[in-house]
Amino acid sequence: MLHVDMDAFFASVEQLDHPEWRDRPVIVGGAPEDRGVVSAASYEARRFGVRSAMPSATAVRLCPDAVWARPRIRRYAELSRDVFDALRARTPFVEVVSIDEAFADATPSEHSASDPVAEAEAIQHEIDSMGLSCSIGVASSKTVAKIASDADKPHGIVVVRPGEEATFLAPLDISVLPRIGRKSASRLKGLGVLSLGDLAALDEQSAADLLGCWGSEVVARARGIDDRPIASEHERKSVSHERTFQTDVSRRSEVERAVGDLVQGVCARLREKGLAGRTVTLKLRYADFTTRTAQTTLDTATDLEAAILPAALSLLDKVWRAGAGLRLVGVGVSGFGPRTRQMLLSEQDSDARERSLVESVDDVRRRYGQDAVRFGMPQRRPNELDDEQAGEAE
Numbered sequence: 001m002l003h004v005d006m007d008a009f010f011a012s013v014e015q016l017d018h019p020e021w022r023d024r025p026v027i028v029g030g031a032p033e034d035r036g037v038v039s040a041a042s043y044e045a046r047r048f049g050v051r052s053a054m055p056s057a058t059a060v061r062l063c064p065d066a067v068w069a070r071p072r073i074r075r076y077a078e079l080s081r082d083v084f085d086a087l088r089a090r091t092p093f094v095e096v097v098s099i100d101e102a103f104a105d106a107t108p109s110e111h112s113a114s115d116p117v118a119e120a121e122a123i124q125h126e127i128d129s130m131g132l133s134c135s136i137g138v139a140s141s142k143t144v145a146k147i148a149s150d151a152d153k154p155h156g157i158v159v160v161r162p163g164e165e166a167t168f169l170a171p172l173d174i175s176v177l178p179r180i181g182r183k184s185a186s187r188l189k190g191l192g193v194l195s196l197g198d199l200a201a202l203d204e205q206s207a208a209d210l211l212g213c214w215g216s217e218v219v220a221r222a223r224g225i226d227d228r229p230i231a232s233e234h235e236r237k238s239v240s241h242e243r244t245f246q247t248d249v250s251r252r253s254e255v256e257r258a259v260g261d262l263v264q265g266v267c268a269r270l271r272e273k274g275l276a277g278r279t280v281t282l283k284l285r286y287a288d289f290t291t292r293t294a295q296t297t298l299d300t301a302t303d304l305e306a307a308i309l310p311a312a313l314s315l316l317d318k319v320w321r322a323g324a325g326l327r328l329v330g331v332g333v334s335g336f337g338p339r340t341r342q343m344l345l346s347e348q349d350s351d352a353r354e355r356s357l358v359e360s361v362d363d364v365r366r367r368y369g370q371d372a373v374r375f376g377m378p379q380r381r382p383n384e385l386d387d388e389q390a391g392e393a394e
Contacts, residue, residue: 001230002104002120003145004087006080007133007154009100010040013076014069016131025050025066032056034246039071043154076100079132086126090119093230101149103142105230120157140165141226147176165224170197179218184211196222239275240332241265248287248325255284255320255329256313262331263309270303270333277301279335280308282315287325294318301337308333 006012010028015021025045030036036056048063059066080099087094093105104123106116120136127134137148139160147169148158160168174196175185188210193199199222207215220226241262249255259282270276278298285291294315298307312331 001139001142001145002106002116002123003137003139003142003149004083004102004104004123004127005135005137005146005149005153006083006100006127007135008040008042008046009080009132010071010076011042011045011069012132013072013079014067015042016079017075018067018069021067025063026069027056027059027063027066028069028071029056029059030070030244031068032060035244037244079130082130083127083132083134086130087123090123095230103145103230106138117157117159120159124155124157139224141224142228143178143221143226144169144224146178147172150176160224166197166200169222169224170195170200172196174199174222177218177222179214179221238281238332238334239266239269239273239277240281240330241269242283242328242330244328245326248327250323250325252316252320252322255316255326258329259312259316259331260309262329263305263312266331266333267303267305267308275336276303276338277333277336279333280311280315281330281332281334282312282319283328283330283332284319284326285328285330286321287327289327292319292321297335301335 011026014026014028015024023044024042025048026042027038027045027050028040029038032055034056038050038052038054038056038059040052041050041059045059045063045066048066050059050063050066060068076099084094084096084102087102087104091104091106095103097103104119106119108116116138120138124134124136133155135149135153135156135158137145137151137158137160139145139148140162144160144165148160149156151158172195173185174180174188174193175182177196177199180188188194188199191210193202193210199219202210202215202219204216204219207219209215211218243258243262245258249258278301279295280298281293281295283291283293296311296315298311302308
């Protein structure tokens, strides 16, 4: 197994597209004044302690001279496809994990060279030629390959040969093992389980007592035992968008406008990926970091704003706390299925007109930006308005 992990991918793409930024600290993320977070940081920025998911305000204090770049997901996705196409050209057995990492089966066969290490070197060289950098772990299993790819970053290749897995893993901190989260790691360390070697030494009963039903599997992986094969195709489970407000909002009308914008983004992504979903999820995070979510299921799968937006707005009644400051709102669609269904002729005409409209809007946005065209909001009755607006209506 190879685990190919791009090095500071988003920041590296920005440095590729802006040569004048090379060798400078680059931070990709939302602006500090917008209460954004860091999406990625170049290795030059990481030397100052900047890390992904860090509040942008903290990052700018740590590295005031950094170059800031807004995320360009379409550009990152474009180069991600190029990287994964290069992998697939060498082996058909590629499992994409995220936009910047993938597993590949390099077992000697008619599809790949006799030496998996040579395959890793060839892949790294090809990614180098794109102006990007990756680190690769080579091992007999997914777990060990993933841990190995992170052991010599950036631009490293770490090889763990068959039979060496337990020796390689034993001295490492338990936090490097997938499925060991921060809370689990803290609890285990408090009980004296500090390294993967300590974890691997647990008997079955102790593992179950400490880690529940996953105990035996986690201990096996700490020993380097993981027989999961490459899954070449993953079914996408959901498409979602979130927005963090620059300042907390408390008026429902502002939240509804944000929901409308998020639904438009989600629907555009659904159409771009050829997906349609039935389940609509709304998430609100308040100023006190309380998070509330609600879901509803539509009769048929869709990718159209006309169906998804009313559903999302109706969910506000379940999670909205009038007068409370709101920090974040998110909209997601899942439960994917076929979009087509039997319709009356009049319904078919209406659906075709609406689909033609939204596809035209998608094209305009691709050319001129997401704010070039915006859908209007459904009107609400006076008793559904904000208190202030209701007074005005009366």
